Amino acid sequence: MESRRDFLKTSAIATIGVAIPASLLSQKKTGQSKKSKAKNNYPIVVSTWNHGVPANKAAWEVLSTGGYALDAVEQGVHVPEADPEVSSVGYGGFPDRDGHVTLDACIIDEKGNCGSVAFLENIMHPISVARMVLEKTPHVMLVGDGAYKFAREHGFPKEDLLTKNAKEAWAKWILENKYKPIDFNNHDTIGMLAIDSKGQMCGACTTSGLAWKIHGRVGDSPIIGAGLYVDNEVGGATATGKGESVIKIAGSFLIVELMRQGMSPKEACKTAVERIIRKQPDYKDFQVGFIAMTMQGEYGYYSLQKGFEVAVHDKDGSKLLSSEYASK
Numbered sequence: 373m374e375s376r377r378d379f380l381k382t383s384a385i386a387t388i389g390v391a392i393p394a395s396l397l398s399q400k401k402t403g404q405s406k407k408s409k410a411k412n413n414y415p416i417v418v419s420t421w422n423h424g425v426p427a428n429k430a431a432w433e434v435l436s437t438g439g440y441a442l443d444a445v446e447q448g449v450h451v452p453e454a455d456p457e458v459s460s461v462g463y464g465g466f467p468d469r470d471g472h473v474t475l476d477a478c479i480i481d482e483k484g485n486c487g488s489v490a491f492l493e494n495i496m497h498p499i500s501v502a503r504m505v506l507e508k509t510p511h512v513m514l515v516g517d518g519a520y521k522f523a524r525e526h527g528f529p530k531e532d533l534l535t536k537n538a539k540e541a542w543a544k545w546i547l548e549n550k551y552k553p554i555d556f557n558n559h560d561t562i563g564m565l566a567i568d569s570k571g572q573m574c575g576a577c578t579t580s581g582l583a584w585k586i587h588g589r590v591g592d593s594p595i596i597g598a599g600l601y602v603d604n605e606v607g608g609a610t611a612t613g614k615g616e617s618v619i620k621i622a623g624s625f626l627i628v629e630l631m632r633q634g635m636s637p638k639e640a641c642k643t644a645v646e647r648i649i650r651k652q653p654d655y656k657d658f659q660v661g662f663i664a665m666t667m668q669g670e671y672g673y674y675s676l677q678k679g680f681e682v683a684v685h686d687k688d689g690s691k692l693l694s695s696e697y698a699s700k
């Protein structure tokens with residue numbers, strides 16, 4: 373019987389001499405939209421929701437002093453991860469149905485290297501564990517107990533992330549909802565994209581996921597290509613909202629590929645939202661929002677429902693923008 377090694381060898385030999393179509397070699401390497409004549413606008417950082425404003429401020433401290441985009445996104449999303457008032461990210465995040473705060477996060481550098489953790493408990497900064505996975509392992513993703521063990525081995529302290537507020541909200545939810553319905557509107561992930569002064573884009577995405585989810589549920593945020601995708605030939609995209617819907621369309625990857633084909637960031641985000649509408653008949657019952665940015669720092673965003681907000685910080689300062697949306 374052919375062993376896996378023999379199979380790989382045969383496949384490699386079979387590949388030699390196969391012509392690569394010129395169309396593949398000449399694929400567009402920029403996400404700058406056909407219509408856009410935008411000049412480079414970086415350093416810049418963009419992120420989801422109003423908790424993106426203080427997060428961007430921390431990222432901007434790195435970017436504005438010539439720092440690395442990977443440090444910027446990591447330090448940026450540390451802010452909501454540590455904020456007990458943010459009930460959808462890190463410490464203070466609402467728990468699952470069984471009262472566990474379980475965290476998902478991923479990070480991507482300018483070379484497309486990725487690190488991710490999912491279903492991680494008792495660690496305040498999952499994004500930094502994800503970065504350790506990127507930098508210290510040959511893997512992309514660690515989950516659950518394995519991710520926790522890895523984090524502890526790398527010096528992350530064990531912390532109780534269930535705040536008094538979150539515990540009370542959970543107790544109330546159990547009484548009112550009798551352990552059943554899932555509220556698909558309660559998950560305001562932070563997704564962040566930054567370009568540093570060298571023109572390198574990196575991204576981060578971190579969340580406590582859907583409140584009252586089934587224990588063990590993982591959303592889009594740690595899934596490369598769903599909650600976050602960055603390709604320095606084109607640009608990046610990140611998502612917030614109902615993770616199941618974003619995973620089904622490989623949302624962030626889809627948007628980056630649409631930009632590669634020449635769509636503007638906003639057109640690409642809108643097209644991804646329209647795909648959700650076309651394919652998911654219950655689209656009126658949940659929220660999804662996308663942000664995208666080209667390598668020139670041209671950004672755009674679009675959401676399924678009213679209410680999505682995008683925080684931007686660049687040389688002109690900080691702003692919070694309301695998104696256009698599809699579902700009327």
Ligand code: GLY
Pocket residue numbers: 559561579580581582590591592593611612613614615616
């Ligand atoms: N977008 C976050 C989640 O669904 O978990």
